[in-house]
Amino acid sequence: MTMTQSDRDIEKDLSNEELSNLYRIDDFEAVAHERLSQMTFAYYAGGAGDERTLSRNRAAWEALSIWYRVMIDVSKRSPATTLLDMPLSFPLLAAPTALHKMAHIDGEIATARACGAAGVPMVVSSLSTTSIEEICAAARSPILFQIYIGQDRGFLTDLVRRVEQAGCVAFQLTVDTPVWGLREREMKTGFCVPPEMSIVNLQRTGSASTGHKGVGIGETLGWTITPSLCWKDLEWLCGLTKLPVMVKGICRADDALTAVRCGAKGIVVSNHGGRQLDGAPPTAEALPRIAQAVASRVPVLVDGGIRHGGDILKALALGATAVQIGRPILWGLAAGGENGAKRVIEILAQDFDRVMALSGCPTIASITRDLLEPAR
Numbered sequence: 001m002t003m004t005q006s007d008r009d010i011e012k013d014l015s016n017e018e019l020s021n022l023y024r025i026d027d028f029e030a031v032a033h034e035r036l037s038q039m040t041f042a043y044y045a046g047g048a049g050d051e052r053t054l055s056r057n058r059a060a061w062e063a064l065s066i067w068y069r070v071m072i073d074v075s076k077r078s079p080a081t082t083l084l085d086m087p088l089s090f091p092l093l094a095a096p097t098a099l100h101k102m103a104h105i106d107g108e109i110a111t112a113r114a115c116g117a118a119g120v121p122m123v124v125s126s127l128s129t130t131s132i133e134e135i136c137a138a139a140r141s142p143i144l145f146q147i148y149i150g151q152d153r154g155f156l157t158d159l160v161r162r163v164e165q166a167g168c169v170a171f172q173l174t175v176d177t178p179v180w181g182l183r184e185r186e187m188k189t190g191f192c193v194p195p196e197m198s199i200v201n202l203q204r205t206g207s208a209s210t211g212h213k214g215v216g217i218g219e220t221l222g223w224t225i226t227p228s229l230c231w232k233d234l235e236w237l238c239g240l241t242k243l244p245v246m247v248k249g250i251c252r253a254d255d256a257l258t259a260v261r262c263g264a265k266g267i268v269v270s271n272h273g274g275r276q277l278d279g280a281p282p283t284a285e286a287l288p289r290i291a292q293a294v295a296s297r298v299p300v301l302v303d304g305g306i307r308h309g310g311d312i313l314k315a316l317a318l319g320a321t322a323v324q325i326g327r328p329i330l331w332g333l334a335a336g337g338e339n340g341a342k343r344v345i346e347i348l349a350q351d352f353d354r355v356m357a358l359s360g361c362p363t364i365a366s367i368t369r370d371l372l373e374p375a376r
């Protein structure tokens with residue numbers, strides 16, 4: 001398959017030396033901006049409405065201070081942790097994001113390899129441009145599958161079985177999409193999935209195409225979600241599979257508790273990276289309430305605006321088991337495919353290790369709430 005000029009303006013990956021001269025996730029975003037077509041960059045970078053939630057996600061992490069501890073031996077540090085019995089080299093997962101082939105010709109395979117090399121799990125979007133079987137075959141770290149519940153239960157049951165057989169370790173059921181958010185940047189740039197790509201996991205026999213032209217992602221993928229989604233659907237999914245189901249897109253403590261009662265084995269505090277309800281709270285604000293209410297019954301993950309090692313430490317101090325990153329992986333892919341995504345994860349891993357040392361935290365267990373709110 002050849003990339004067309006409109007998908008990706010510059011085809012040559014940055015060299016490893018060039019990648020090693022990028023030090024921040026924002027450097028990668030700037031490179032991706034230069035290299036991707038206007039349409040692809042707008043799709044990846046954009047949020048819903050006035051993009052208030054999108055920008056507040058980052059601002060809320062930035063607003064928190066770390067009241068570091070001193071005079072603690074941090075010469076030996078371990079960022080390693082576990083999530084649902086999975087080993088994590090550090091508390092990070094790749095969030096589910098759609099259409100990786102628009103960022104790089106190797107698409108989700110490049111992401112899976114980068115995650116594997118770094119020892120972090122990848123959550124595969126159900127809107128991936130590579131089949132779940134191919135991704136699992138290339139993976140060296142645990143693969144989770146993000147799923148939407150739509151109207152076609154027969155199709156979903158088959159998809160669940162495929163995901164189980166492919167070797168995935170868990171599901172993330174996305175629940176913040178009763179309808180798609182209004183994403184103006186997609187509409188203004190006439191977003192469409194390039195004809196040479198397809199949303200392979202969602203191809204139904206008899207359906208002509210999952211492509212959609214100039215109408216934002218929602219129009220022809222309408223059947224994959226449903227505004228009638230409710231708690232009994234979560235119970236249905238939990239009853240259908242033996243794999244653990246995490247629920248992604250929660251912003252309230254009461255919803256988190258209901259999800260646990262309905263069988264969820266994990267909560268992902270998320271507002272879809274500001275792409276759904278504009279005006280939703282930033283995830284750094286939602287997380288502590290949810291973590292407190294859930295009280296370690298199940299792990300709580302968080303995503304949205306995580307761009308620094310310090311953001312990861314803040315999330316853990318607020319009660320998260322781990323964080324997920326969405327756009328940073330896409331910027332890495334755009335810059336250098338597998339090596340670019342690897343470098344993005346490396347930047348965050350190194351930064352997190354440094355922040356652990358500077359905060360007086362040699363272990364994950366030592367990252368506690370008082371780092372953000374010390375006693376007076």
Ligand SMILES: Cc1cc2nc3c(=O)[nH]c(=O)nc-3n(C[C@H](O)[C@H](O)[C@H](O)COP(=O)(O)O)c2cc1C
Pocket residue numbers: 043044045057095096097098125126127146174248270271272273274275303304305306324325326327328
């Ligand atoms: C381009 C793009 C595509 C996404 N696709 C999906 C998806 O298919 N399913 C899903 O549950 N979330 C999706 N998300 C949301 C991410 O899983 C995640 O919640 C969000 O990106 C986290 O915010 P961040 O990008 O600031 O790290 C997508 C986000 C982006 C930016």
